[in-house]
């Protein structure tokens with residue numbers, strides 16, 4: 071997508087850089103992240119943003135920028151934090167090193183309500199996170215905003231170079247998105263980001279790269295691999311989509327996955343490996359060992375089915391790519407989880423046989439792409455489901471009986487959430503099993519049965535999560551139904567633990 075007038079974000083290492091890309095895309099423009107040393111290879115930018123970074127500009131290893139090349143693009147440039155300090159130095163000014171860090175909220179006072187600060191209110195809260203500050207201003211520099219102490223926090227050099235000391239991309243900068251938008255409005259001919267155009271381009275690229283080879287992909291029923299498989303299908307290439315049923319899916323899920331792909335017009339090969347997995351897991355209570363058994367067996371089953379792949383498609387998303395790029399600078403995408411045979415994939419990757427068409431997209435954009443491919447909402451809005459499936463919701467030994475109890479409880483809970491309009495409001499919900507027997511009474515008889523734990527959380531990125539305050543009437547309805555209908559359960563618990571310290575799943 072480098073041919074279009076996109077927004078090039080140069081990454082100087084700030085923890086917030088990815089957020090800048092997100093914000094720009096949320097504003098409707100296409101943005102892409104680059105390393106500063108790749109400035110010559112950013113195609114045709116319509117605007118350039120220099121991110122913040124952890125280093126001081128005075129550090130001998132501080133990342134630099136080819137200023138002549140930067141000016142040569144002739145487009146508006148915005149330096150954020152480190153980016154602003156670097157620009158000031160390039161314009162002949164100076165930066166004062168400090169070992170004291172300014173971290174937290176500050177008041178923003180624009181000098182005039184125009185340009186970057188058009189429509190921005192006085193005293194608007196912005197978020198600071200820096201130690202060095204600008205000392206002498208560079209050539210043709212004017213101060214365009216100050217903080218509550220009168221210290222310059224935003225500069226402009228000439229007509230089209232801007233700098234801001236604070237971080238507009240974080241939500242603690244209350245009008246940060248508007249400031250970013252104002253900056254983007256100074257750029258000419260920025261192409262709006264339209265998923266339809268993006269889709270067309272992806273399809274063209276897939277056709278070109280794949281030609282008449284066969285592409286293999288694993289489909290889990292989850293959003294990423296479903297969108298991937300439908301996209302490949304839409305491109306008309308020869309796809310072999312493989313679904314491994316490891317016997318750890320939810321109630322009727324394997325059938326549902328098959329039906330969903332049928333609805334989507336994608337043929338899949340479903341491998342029923344459930345007995346293999348259950349046999350391998352028999353008698354193993356240790357959570358780590360269970361994961362390893364599942365991961366390794368998946369790899370064996372998947373690759374035994376595939377044989378020799380001419381090409382492999384993976385549903386790698388943008389955050390995965392960025393994560394690995396900033397770790398090792400190799401820009402090679404992270405290999406997705408335990409699900410793929412890493413050495414096998416690395417080999418294919420070296421030979422240029424791994425296709426990652428979704429690698430420029432964030433999760434919500436993948437959903438949008440899925441939508442434009444005609445994938446129905448009930449598939450796109452599915453809750454995330456862990457790779458090792460119900461195994462992580464069944465502490466202790468895994469048996470078919472235990473899995474079936476979980477399946478029954480889970481189906482009752484999820485159906486109730488759907489019926490009462492809660493399913494789409496929560497990030498993830500499920501019922502698990504606590505395989506501890508406690509005393510109860512069923513009918514006139516004393517019972518001695520397990521407990522089920524219901525969990526419903528909201529989260530943005532799964533890194534943190536909060537439990538959902540579901541209405542007591544809904545919990546009562548679910549509890550009654552489970553206690554009446556699921557044999558083996560005489561207790562229903564609702565998990566009210568936040569993450570951290572608890573995790574979303576139990577294992």
Ligand SMILES: Nc1ncnc2c1ncn2[C@@H]1O[C@H](COP(=O)(O)OP(=O)(O)OP(=O)(O)O)[C@@H](O)[C@H]1O
Pocket residue numbers: 287288289290291292293294295296312313314315316384385406407409410455456457458
């Ligand atoms: N049961 C399965 N059968 C076939 N392929 C699978 C299966 N589970 C996972 N995969 C493959 O491994 C990849 C990574 O799995 P992971 O559980 O991490 O899901 P994910 O990254 O959320 O992707 P998705 O949304 O497609 O599930 C999937 O995108 C898919 O290609």
